[in-house]
Amino acid sequence: MAGEKITTRAQDYSQWYLDIVNRAGLAENSSVRGCMVVKPHGYALWERMQAALDRMFKETGHVNAYFPLLIPKSYFAKEEQMAEGFAKECAVVTHYRLKSVPGKGIEVDPEAKLEEELIIRPTSETIIWNTYKNWIQSWRDLPLLINQWANVLRWEMRTRLFLRTAEFLWQEGHTAHATKAEAEEETAKMLEVYRVFAEEWMAMPVLFGPKSEGQKFPGAEYTLCIEAMMQDKRALQAGTSHFLGQNFAKAFEVMFQNSTGQLEHPWATSWGVSTRLIGALIMTHSDDQGLIAPPRIAPVQVVICALGKEAAEREASLSAAKQLATALKALPREEFFNFDTIAVKVDEDFHNTPGYRFNEWELKGVPVRVEIGPKDVAQNACVLARRDQPGKEGKQFGIPLDQAPLRIVELLKSIQANLFAKAKAFRDANTHTVETYDDFRQKIESPGGFFLAHWDGTRETEDKIAAETKATIRCIPKNLPNEPGVCMVTGRPSAQRVVFAKSY
RNA sequence: CGGGGUGUAGCUCAGCCUGGCUAGAGCGCUUGGUUUGGGACCAAGAAGUCGCAUGUUCGAAUCAUGUCACCCCGACCA
Numbered sequence A: 001m002a003g004e005k006i007t008t009r010a011q012d013y014s015q016w017y018l019d020i021v022n023r024a025g026l027a028e029n030s031s032v033r034g035c036m037v038v039k040p041h042g043y044a045l046w047e048r049m050q051a052a053l054d055r056m057f058k059e060t061g062h063v064n065a066y067f068p069l070l071i072p073k074s075y076f077a078k079e080e081q082m083a084e085g086f087a088k089e090c091a092v093v094t095h096y097r098l099k100s101v102p103g104k105g106i107e108v109d110p111e112a113k114l115e116e117e118l119i120i121r122p123t124s125e126t127i128i129w130n131t132y133k134n135w136i137q138s139w140r141d142l143p144l145l146i147n148q149w150a151n152v153l154r155w156e157m158r159t160r161l162f163l164r165t166a167e168f169l170w171q172e173g174h175t176a177h178a179t180k181a182e183a184e185e186e187t188a189k190m191l192e193v194y195r196v197f198a199e200e201w202m203a204m205p206v207l208f209g210p211k212s213e214g215q216k217f218p219g220a221e222y223t224l225c226i227e228a229m230m231q232d233k234r235a236l237q238a239g240t241s242h243f244l245g246q247n248f249a250k251a252f253e254v255m256f257q258n259s260t261g262q263l264e265h266p267w268a269t270s271w272g273v274s275t276r277l278i279g280a281l282i283m284t285h286s287d288d289q290g291l292i293a294p295p296r297i298a299p300v301q302v303v304i305c306a307l308g309k310e311a312a313e314r315e316a317s318l319s320a321a322k323q324l325a326t327a328l329k330a331l332p333r334e335e336f337f338n339f340d341t342i343a344v345k346v347d348e349d350f351h352n353t354p355g356y357r358f359n360e361w362e363l364k365g366v367p368v369r370v371e372i373g374p375k376d377v378a379q380n381a382c383v384l385a386r387r388d389q390p391g392k393e394g395k396q397f398g399i400p401l402d403q404a405p406l407r408i409v410e411l412l413k414s415i416q417a418n419l420f421a422k423a424k425a426f427r428d429a430n431t432h433t434v435e436t437y438d439d440f441r442q443k444i445e446s447p448g449g450f451f452l453a454h455w456d457g458t459r460e461t462e463d464k465i466a467a468e469t470k471a472t473i474r475c476i477p478k479n480l481p482n483e484p485g486v487c488m489v490t491g492r493p494s495a496q497r498v499v500f501a502k503s504y
Numbered sequence B: 001c002g003g004g005g006u007g008u009a010g011c012u013c014a015g016c017c018u019g020g021c022u023a024g025a026g027c028g029c030u031u032g033g034u035u036u037g038g039g040a041c042c043a044a045g046a047a048g049u050c051g052c053a054u055g056u057u058c059g060a061a062u063c064a065u066g067u068c069a070c071c072c073c074g075a076c077c078a
Helices: A013-023 A040-059 A073-077 A080-089 A125-135 A180-201 A247-251 A276-285 A311-329 A354-364 A374-378 A404-429 A437-445 A459-469
Strands: A027-029 A036-038 A070-072 A092-095 A098-101 A105-108 A113-120 A144-153 A167-177 A207-210 A222-229 A235-245 A267-274 A302-306 A344-347 A368-372 A381-386 A395-400 A431-433 A450-454 A472-475 A497-501
Touching: A013 A027, A013 A276, A036 A040, A040 A144, A040 A167, A040 A180, A040 A276, A070 A073, A073 A080, A073 A113, A073 A125, A125 A144, A125 A167, A125 A247, A125 A267, A167 A180, A180 A207, A180 A222, A180 A235, A180 A267, A207 A472, A222 A404, A222 A472, A235 A247, A235 A276, A247 A267, A267 A276, A276 A404, A302 A311, A302 A354, A311 A344, A311 A368, A311 A374, A311 A404, A354 A368, A368 A374, A368 A404, A374 A381, A381 A404, A395 A404, A404 A431, A437 A450, A437 A459, A437 A497, A459 A472
Parallel strands: A302 A344, A302 A368, A431 A450
Antiparallel strands: A027 A036, A070 A113, A092 A113, A098 A105, A144 A167, A167 A267, A207 A222, A222 A235, A235 A267, A368 A381, A381 A395, A450 A497, A472 A497
């Protein structure tokens, strides 16, 4: 509520991001290091994402369950790559009781030391596969398609609200399959769910494909990802889907009897997206006036501002506003809105000036604002303002009230499409093809962006490039032109171009 | 974890270098009034353990040491 304008992107990009998080009321830092408080408007964004994703998971045959927050240390150690990958960021529970010490306050009771230490989940593969051991006996138990919505904790050194916090919210899918082919198909299918969600719901264009060896999930055979470009041209990993092979089945001795009576290890996948998506949403669409939420994700899709000076004017505006809200809510539910009614809010805050109220709603990212004042009431009309075109340019005047509901729905759809098109045009304009390492090294600094380059497929070359340029391989894209060539660094053969970028 | 910076009212900050009476401003908040189509105005008012701890001193927001948190840059990072 304080102050007026937020920092512009040109002035200071990361301050702009923090200003939006703050002024749009999305989240704040808590008194606990690295852990954020997600505020109502930020949480509402997450709920919209959850609703759309959960529906998609159910449609692809998955069910939800819940597994414990605490994992015995020994489970965690069973899968070597994973233990190694996460060891440095695990919080450990060592005691189960406090005691009051006169004069010193509350202390950990040394008598209450746990026999086996517990770690707070950084991800749940181990506890889940330890459980699957009891659930899977026959090929008839497969596939097992489970998802959980949960919090996880990774002790990050440096945190940024939503993008990297110690505790965050996510969903993690964990599936078990009878055959390798089926598990691989699942891995690809869920990546596709994420792609559709990112592009059609969040209006965020993504590249997709496998990660390089060096960037994959610890414990996975390979990792598929969706990767988006933020407005500062840096890459953000927005979702991952892992083919885990039989690694966890072997580590936890999970076996099933196939239809010919033989014992086999099942094949596994896991896949997740997190509250990081809220950061992605902000940095994909927002502008110097504040947040821009794509209509399908916006917690408030339409705000109707009733305006007026005299009590009678206010009453008339408010009454028209409420009628319009009712008409909007009465529209048939449709897929575009995830079969919800349109989320409408009537703003009757007459204490603040119209300008103040318009700016506040723009800060919060509401896609469509309707203004109804005395001039509109007089002609039984209203003004429509679209958030993706701030100021007067984005306004349509004199829309008859009886036509407004359908015009608003059209507008929401148009904004959704426009945001995607804008973001895609930006990404495409900042995606470059480079042939030589010299050219790459120069252009990664300026102008920056995504670079399509040939790479020999080795870890050494990848590490060398990362060390020298700070750019990493974001993904080996499956939705971009694909041709063989020679590695820009070593000159060795390369099957296809990969995407290099600086990333979050 | 390394380098740098900052912690004073809900927010942004001044005061600190050079210690001194009762700690200030703007915004926000409360009350009353006037206002209202792109961030209104007047008046009155409430609000601060000066991040925390210890030390130096007759006296500490101010000096010293420690500690915690946050921000920026690195390192690290499904």
